[in-house]
Amino acid sequence: MREGKLFVISGPSGTGKGTICDRIIKENDDVALSISMTTRKPREGEIDGVNYYFVTDEEFERAIAEDGFLEYARVYEHSYGTPKKAVLARLSEGTDVILEIDTQGAMNIKRKYPEGVFIFIKPPSMHELRKRIEGRGKDDPDIIELRLGEAEKEMQLADEYDYCVVNDDLDEAVEKVKKIMADEHSA
Ligand code: ADP
Ligand code: 5GP
Numbered sequence: 665m666r667e668g669k670l671f672v673i674s675g676p677s678g679t680g681k682g683t684i685c686d687r688i689i690k691e692n693d694d695v696a697l698s699i700s701m702t703t704r705k706p707r708e709g710e711i712d713g714v715n716y717y718f719v720t721d722e723e724f725e726r727a728i729a730e731d732g733f734l735e736y737a738r739v740y741e742h743s744y745g746t747p748k749k750a751v752l753a754r755l756s757e758g759t760d761v762i763l764e765i766d767t768q769g770a771m772n773i774k775r776k777y778p779e780g781v782f783i784f785i786k787p788p789s790m791h792e793l794r795k796r797i798e799g800r801g802k803d804d805p806d807i808i809e810l811r812l813g814e815a816e817k818e819m820q821l822a823d824e825y826d827y828c829v830v831n832d833d834l835d836e837a838v839e840k841v842k843k844i845m846a847d848e849h850s851a
Contacts, residue, residue: 668755669848670777671695671762673841674770675785675822676815677740678797680831684785685764687838688845695760695845698751701727704742707802717747735765735772740810744769760845767818774824781848783841784825788832790815 673681689697701717703724712718719727724743727733734752736745746763754761763773773780787793793815797808822828827844831837 666758668757668759668761669845670751670755670773670780671760671845671848672770672773672780672782673762673764673785674767674783674818674825675831676787676793676818677811678793678800678815679785679787680796680834680837681764681785683834684831684838684841685762687834688762688841691842695762696754698746698754698761698763700744700746700765701733702742702744704744734763734776735769737766737768737772739766739768740807740814746773767821771821771824781827781844782825783827783829783844784822785837785841786819786822786828786830787815788830 673685675681685697689695699713699715699717701719701724703719703721704716706712706715706718710716721743724745727745728736732748733745734748736743744766746765746769751761751763763769765773770782774782787796790812794812797803797811803811829837829840829844
């Protein structure tokens with residue numbers, strides 16, 4: 665049986681990664697979205713085991729000690745990690761897997777898993793990025809400033825990715841990511 669492909673989607677917070685990934689997952693049964701573990705508290709409406717596995721610092725440390733992560737990173741004062749077993753199991757059963765992770769995590773995966781396909785999602789402008797993070801209305805003002813500061817640095821890594829998609833019109837961005845995924849299969 666053929667192995668599934670690993671697609672790594674990253675880009676600054678608020679650029680629309682989650683929105684794009686949700687659409688792709690809903691429209692395609694053959695693609696799985698990896699559920700990360702995080703020590704961040706759930707935002708309103710987020711569900712444990714659906715959006716993330718929300719864990720304590722101790723539980724996260726234990727998963728590191730047990731070699732349970734494909735990668736993990738400290739992002740905006742919290743820890744986030746990609747569970748190794750679940751991702752490798754899906755790939756070996758032939759399912760494509762999307763990792764929606766930050767740029768540090770993406771660069772780590774690129775070193776360990778260079779056959780992955782790396783897609784950077786860019787906002788149309790920094791002004792629009794601020795509007796989206798503020799419009800999402802789920803982060804405190806100081807957290808928003810922290811995320812915007814990091815965004816400037818993250819944008820400089822875009823060239824390290826195989827593909828760059830500007831998320832201006834959402835439908836167009838979703839179509840572009842879907843086309844990249846289809847083209848990678850026929851390559
Ligand atoms: P990320 O996962 O990159 O942090 P989200 O998917 O949470 O970003 O999107 C941030 C906000 O921007 C959300 O409120 C979302 O509805 C909105 N958004 C996403 N894509 C677009 C778009 N193309 N145009 C306008 N708003 C968008
Ligand atoms: P948020 O707190 O907004 O859900 O996510 C913050 C950042 O952490 C986003 O850039 C998101 O892509 C990233 N992230 C989510 N899960 C993981 C993960 O497992 N590993 C890494 N490195 N980053 C992650």
